[in-house]
Amino acid sequence: MCGAELSALPEGVQRVAKALQASGHPNPPVMLDDAARTAQQAADALGVGLGQIAKSIIFRRKLDDAAVLVITSGDRRVDEKKVEALVGNGGKLGRADADFVKARTGFSIGGVSPVAHAQPCVTLIDKELFRFDVIWAAAGHPHGVFQLRPHDLESLTGAPVADVTQQPGAAA
Template sequence: MCGSELSSLPDGVQRVARALQDKGHPHTPVMLDDAARTAQQAADALGIQVGQIAKSIIFRRKSDDAAVLVITSGDRRVDEKKVDAIVGKTGRADAEFVKAKTGFTIGGVSPLAHAQPPVTLIDRELFRFEEIWAAAGHPHGVFKLRPQDLETLTGAPVADVVQVPA
């Protein structure tokens, strides 16, 4: 992807595309026809399992107001107690906090290229899949990667951060 192709993309997607390019990632963001604000919408649009969607969930750490990003499998729910045990007490992050800390709106939060680097954890459940897809900075933007690419791209640890499936 060169500069001219980037300029037609939304700002957030341009940031993500540049970050991917800078890190030598082989896949560029793609824009979906319909919004993929939820893991299910993204999976339906891509024709994949909902678990293959790498959801970006933002929490607000209470001790220092830092953004905590949990990248989790689309078919799992984050266990806040497990997250808190790793990073300290967290609370819900509202849309204004998410936008200020990440530079992205809810429904398009990418795992990388944040306005301010978050504390990041990667859900080990993503490693059930060979290929996953993550948001690329816009509700219509996504990019393809492997779970191990998340470690390389974010430098974040893999952790047990989800509820046990019923």
């Protein structure tokens, strides 16, 4: 991706593109015609399975007000108790509102990338993503996505892989 292509992208996507480029990631962000604010919208736009969408869920750790990012498979629901046990430091997790997400990540809900955050996040990667050879993640904008492999998430984020989701069919 050259400089002219990069400058035509929204600011958040530019940050993600630069981070991917700096890490040597081979797949730059692509812009979709339609917004992909949800995992289902992204899967439909890309013609892939819902589980192949790496959705970014942000929680607020109440103990120290840290942002906790869980990168999970699009067909799974995060089990907040499992996440608390792993990164809660004895405290509770709470919902992160749009202002908190934007302030901590630099991205709006519906476009939160797993990389290039405004501030560091405590991050966990859902082991369920490893069911797939290829996955897609948000690239800093509701229309922006990038392709990667689950193992790429580990190298791009430095985050551990963990069991962070509810069992399929479990009550919400």
